[in-house]
Amino acid sequence: MTEHDWLAERFEADRGHLRAVAYRxxxxxxxxxxxxxxxxxxxxxxxxERIDNLGGWLTTVVGRVCLDMLRSRKSRREDxxxxxxxxxVVIAPAEGTDPEQQALLADSVGLALLVVLETLSPAERxxxxxxxxxxxxxxxxxxxxxxxxxxxxxxxxxxxxRVQGAAPAxxxxxxxxxxVVEAFLAAARGGDFxxxxxxxxxxxxxxxxxxAVGRLVRGAQAVASQAITFQRFSQxxxxxxxxxxxxxxxxPQGKVFSVMSFTVADGKVVEINILAxxxxxxxxxxxxx
Numbered sequence: 001m002t003e004h005d006w007l008a009e010r011f012e013a014d015r016g017h018l019r020a021v022a023y024r025x026x027x028x029x030x031x032x033x034x035x036x037x038x039x040x041x042x043x044x045x046x047x048x049e050r051i052d053n054l055g056g057w058l059t060t061v062v063g064r065v066c067l068d069m070l071r072s073r074k075s076r077r078e079d080x081x082x083x084x085x086x087x088x089v090v091i092a093p094a095e096g097t098d099p100e101q102q103a104l105l106a107d108s109v110g111l112a113l114l115v116v117l118e119t120l121s122p123a124e125r126x127x128x129x130x131x132x133x134x135x136x137x138x139x140x141x142x143x144x145x146x147x148x149x150x151x152x153x154x155x156x157x158x159x160x161x162r163v164q165g166a167a168p169a170x171x172x173x174x175x176x177x178x179x180v181v182e183a184f185l186a187a188a189r190g191g192d193f194x195x196x197x198x199x200x201x202x203x204x205x206x207x208x209x210x211x212a213v214g215r216l217v218r219g220a221q222a223v224a225s226q227a228i229t230f231q232r233f234s235q236x237x238x239x240x241x242x243x244x245x246x247x248x249x250x251x252p253q254g255k256v257f258s259v260m261s262f263t264v265a266d267g268k269v270v271e272i273n274i275l276a277x278x279x280x281x282x283x284x285x286x287x288x289x
Contacts, residue, residue, distance in 0.1 A: 004044070011040055014055055018062050024129045025066035027087030027114045030283075035065045056140070063130050064144050070122035083216055086209040086275045087114040089259050091249060091284060094178075094239040109133075111243050111261040111273045115207065116167045120159050127152050128159035168271050170245065171264040177246040180264045181239065185248060188227050188234040196224035201268040208274040223272065233257070256284045 022032035039061045051057045130136035142152040187195035200220040240249040248260040263271035
């Protein structure tokens with residue numbers, strides 16, 4: 001086996017982990033793949049014999065690439081993302097998920113958390129994702145953002161407070177998630193306002209991106225009213241795994257129109273995120289089991 005073949009084999013073994021890092025950093029599946037590919041190019045141009053910990057080296061390289069992409073993204077935007085922006089989603093069938101799809105879902109995190117991560121500065125996001133999600137030491141993160149370990153620790157701490165204050169806790173039991181989402185869908189299909197209110201937390205938040213009229217709606221009655229307008233589309237909706245949790249994919253004539261992500265806690269829906277950006281949903285395909 002040549003050195004190049006050995007490096008390629010090692011890299012492929014780490015690809016899932018690297019993609020997970022990049023997806024959390026960027027909230028974009030396409031950009032995450034680009035970041036991972038850039039890490040491979042940098043590895044292939046490096047002296048691998050001088051790399052003691054290849055996995056750690058690749059993680060920090062992906063982190064550095066993602067940081068550059070976030071900073072570039074921010075400088076290109078004339079206007080910051082508004083409160084209705086919904087990151088990319090990872091979807092899979094509710095049943096019969098194959099090993100490849102399971103691996104992809106393992107790369108995902110709850111959409112509500114990704115929404116909050118979008119509000120962090122690039123350096124805060126890097127410090128939080130690498131340290132809190134992947135246990136990278138602050139000393140290594142400090143080298144990436146050119147700050148002291150103490151300053152890096154403060155960035156992560158500030159990001160952690162913002163995440164804890166904004167991202168709702170999620171029901172870990174997927175069976176309970178499913179019951180609540182199925183109840184929501186049944187009520188929406190039946191146009192049953194009271195049944196919708198009963199499955200929604202009093203302070204539930206609905207975030208719909210510009211593809212779905214671009215709005216934030218808060219409160220069970222207001223969200224239930226919005227869901228009633230969804231009745232004519234709900235016949236085309238089906239259960240799916242959205243970022244590892246139960247959600248709904250609406251696909252008239254088999255073409256994905258929108259994806260609804262639900263955050264469930266204590267038997268109630270506490271947050272709904274709707275991705276309906278035509279360009280991004282056009283790239284989504286829901287494979288049947």
